[in-house]
Amino acid sequence: MGGARGWSPFNIVSVVVGFAFLYIPIVLLVVFSFNASRLVTVWTGFSTQWYAALLANQQLLDAAFVTLRIGLISASLATVLGTLAAMALTRYARFRGRLLFSGMIYAPLVMPEVITGLSLLLLFVAVGLDRGFWTVTLAHVTFTMCFVTVVVQSRLVSLDRSLEEAAQDLGCPPWKSFLVVTLPLIWPAVAAGWMLAFTLSLDDLVIASFTSGPSSTTLPMRIYSQVRLGVTPEINAISTILIGIVTFGVVVSAVLTKRGAVRRARDERLAAEG
Amino acid sequence: MSALGEARPQPAPTGRSLGSIRRSFAPWADPAEVPLIEFARVSKRFGSFAAVSELDLAIYRREFHALLGPSGCGKSTLLRMLAGFEEPTSGEVRLDGQTLNGIPPHKRPVNMMFQSYALFPHMSVEKNVEFGLKQDGMARSERADRVAEMLKLVKLEPFRSRKPAQLSGGQQQRVALARSLAKRPKVLLLDEPLGALDKKLREETQFELMDLQQSLGLTFLIVTHDQEEAMTMADRISVMREGRIAQVGTPETVYEAPASRYVAEFVGGVNILSGTVAERRGDRVRLTVPGGIIEADVPVGSRLQTGSPAVFAVRPEKLRIARHAPADPGVNAFRGEVWDIAYLGDMTLFNARLPGGEILKAATVNAARASAEPLGYEEEVWLTFAPDAGVVLPE
Numbered sequence: 001m002g003g004a005r006g007w008s009p010f011n012i013v014s015v016v017v018g019f020a021f022l023y024i025p026i027v028l029l030v031v032f033s034f035n036a037s038r039l040v041t042v043w044t045g046f047s048t049q050w051y052a053a054l055l056a057n058q059q060l061l062d063a064a065f066v067t068l069r070i071g072l073i074s075a076s077l078a079t080v081l082g083t084l085a086a087m088a089l090t091r092y093a094r095f096r097g098r099l100l101f102s103g104m105i106y107a108p109l110v111m112p113e114v115i116t117g118l119s120l121l122l123l124f125v126a127v128g129l130d131r132g133f134w135t136v137t138l139a140h141v142t143f144t145m146c147f148v149t150v151v152v153q154s155r156l157v158s159l160d161r162s163l164e165e166a167a168q169d170l171g172c173p174p175w176k177s178f179l180v181v182t183l184p185l186i187w188p189a190v191a192a193g194w195m196l197a198f199t200l201s202l203d204d205l206v207i208a209s210f211t212s213g214p215s216s217t218t219l220p221m222r223i224y225s226q227v228r229l230g231v232t233p234e235i236n237a238i239s240t241i242l243i244g245i246v247t248f249g250v251v252v253s254a255v256l257t258k259r260g261a262v263r264r265a266r267d268e269r270l271a272a273e274g
Numbered sequence: 275m276s277a278l279g280e281a282r283p284q285p286a287p288t289g290r291s292l293g294s295i296r297r298s299f300a301p302w303a304d305p306a307e308v309p310l311i312e313f314a315r316v317s318k319r320f321g322s323f324a325a326v327s328e329l330d331l332a333i334y335r336r337e338f339h340a341l342l343g344p345s346g347c348g349k350s351t352l353l354r355m356l357a358g359f360e361e362p363t364s365g366e367v368r369l370d371g372q373t374l375n376g377i378p379p380h381k382r383p384v385n386m387m388f389q390s391y392a393l394f395p396h397m398s399v400e401k402n403v404e405f406g407l408k409q410d411g412m413a414r415s416e417r418a419d420r421v422a423e424m425l426k427l428v429k430l431e432p433f434r435s436r437k438p439a440q441l442s443g444g445q446q447q448r449v450a451l452a453r454s455l456a457k458r459p460k461v462l463l464l465d466e467p468l469g470a471l472d473k474k475l476r477e478e479t480q481f482e483l484m485d486l487q488q489s490l491g492l493t494f495l496i497v498t499h500d501q502e503e504a505m506t507m508a509d510r511i512s513v514m515r516e517g518r519i520a521q522v523g524t525p526e527t528v529y530e531a532p533a534s535r536y537v538a539e540f541v542g543g544v545n546i547l548s549g550t551v552a553e554r555r556g557d558r559v560r561l562t563v564p565g566g567i568i569e570a571d572v573p574v575g576s577r578l579q580t581g582s583p584a585v586f587a588v589r590p591e592k593l594r595i596a597r598h599a600p601a602d603p604g605v606n607a608f609r610g611e612v613w614d615i616a617y618l619g620d621m622t623l624f625n626a627r628l629p630g631g632e633i634l635k636a637a638t639v640n641a642a643r644a645s646a647e648p649l650g651y652e653e654e655v656w657l658t659f660a661p662d663a664g665v666v667l668p669e
Binding site for chain 1: 357358379381385386389392395405409439440453454
């Protein structure tokens with residue numbers, strides 16, 4: 001089936017249907033964000049007025065700013081914690097309770113968001129923490145760090161253990177060998193983990209709904225509450241911007257990965273030439 | 275190598291060939307000599323698996339010592355306990371009289387060359403070699419000098435700014451060597467250092483490592499499963515089995531006077547003939563084995579007695595293979611027929627089948643380009659050997 005000539009009608013149909021299924025809703029949303037009409041389903045002409053209107057919508061802008069701050073802080077914290085957990089799981093393979101620990105790290109991956117949100121809400125109420133910006137941030141750290149762990153761990157597993165040993169053998173204390181040898185080698189995975197955590201935080205609605213307070217309405221929450229009153233092209237516009245940010249992130253991480261592969265291929269060629 | 279003279283920590287005596295130094299080098303035979311490395315009743319358990327069991331070993335300054343054994347015999351664990359990556363479950367590891375127990379790897383004055391080389395892929399050749407010096411806080415100019423010296427030593431100066439992935443396997447191996455030597459460790463540990471090289475390069479590198487060890491005056495401890503490699507390079511070999519040392523000795527001792535059947539079979543090719551001691555007279559025994567009688571020399575202190583079971587181990591090259599019956603065909607002579615012939619170029623191996631079905635291996639050196647009457651398949655031959663050609667070992 002290999003090669004461009006191997007495209008059978010069946011392949012073409014399945015690719016077209018598959019991509020259409022995935023992308024038609026998104027394409028429609030983007031297209032209608034540039035609609036001149038207020039009606040979301042009737043195309044009357046091209047306009048960027050809804051983007052301009054967005055800038056005047058203080059509520060949406062506030063929500064976007066809150067979301068961005070939560071995303072940046074929670075993704076950074078989750079990346080630190082998730083990377084450390086991944087190190088513990090891959091490098092100290094023989095500690096007592098390892099299986100329990102790894103099971104507990106992965107549990108949030110499959111835990112229904114409603115339950116995570118509810119349990120966090122109960123915790124915050126129990127300890128008397130006022131719900132607001134920091135409770136949402138903490139909640140996001142909790143549910144995104146396991147994703148970081150999974151991404152970083154898969155890289156660590158393929159990293160030669162003796163690299164760290166060699167660093168230590170040459171006189172480098174363990175914490176420093178992590179910083180100067182391990183981290184520079186796994187940073188694409190760490191960055192990808194951060195990106196994933198940031199994206200998850202950005203589009204979380206359920207957990208934020210449980211853990212946010214009056215001053216900390218996130219963008220998905222704002223969009224959801226506005227949509228209940230009717231979809232406006234403004235929402236399409238902000239969603240298009242969100243899609244743009246996410247697409248950018250995905251493309252950047254793909255380019256980083258690809259570059260690494262290209263460099264490896266070039267190195268191999270050089271090595272073969274001596 | 276002579277350009278390195280100034281930088282040697284302990285320059286080798288000049289005006290003598292390496293061979294003569296090697297021959298006279300035997301600190302283990304001198305009771306006044308203090309070992310550099312000591313393993314004292316060292317055990318290491320992983321769960322229920324005993325990787326090393328109550329092992330004692332002394333290695334001396336400037337010795338090239340090889341730990342030889344099959345995989346899982348504990349040789350790598352022993353090396354890693356010296357490097358500090360594993361802590362002994364019990365017993366003590368000493369270096370220069372100081373205990374190493376509890377000292378983390380980065381504070382031990384030994385360096386290791388890893389089997390995978392473990393070169394830092396994100397650093398240039400230069401930075402890799404410099405890494406250990408930087409950790410010691412050595413001054414920049416001194417560091418640059420040492421790196422230049424090391425790169426010259428391994429002939430990699432033109433590649434100094436390349437990344438490890440841009441080097442061939444042999445070049446990577448040299449970078450790893452330069453990096454592990456840069457700090458002038460008291461002991462260099464080598465974990466299967468030549469395993470990834472092809473045969474020809476491996477043989478060249480073996481001699482280079484020997485020259486390096488001699489000219490730098492360092493102590494090398496190498497782990498290998500390749501007996502030829504160990505025999506070529508090492509002053510002494512520790513043959514290991516299931517976490518214990520089966521025998522320590524020079525390559526000649528281990529090969530010519532193996533302490534047990536295991537050592538005899540692990541190091542080199544060997545014929546094993548099982549039998550019982552029929553008679554013992556001083557340092558000579560008569561063994562009855564299937565197909566004949568063997569007269570062999572045993573050490574004076576040997577505990578073999580009449581009636582005790584024993585095996586006779588003899589190397590294939592010690593057997594003479596001939597068409598004609600010897601003068602006294604009763605002793606140390608076996609009649610058989612040629613069963614298999616392996617022509618290896620420098621020598622030819624014959625498998626001769628005795629009437630009872632046992633196979634005896636004999637090797638002949640092909641000193642001439644062609645033999646007038648080469649032995650052929652199924653030809654009747656006589657295999658003979660001298661009483662001191664092999665060793666008698668307890669069963």
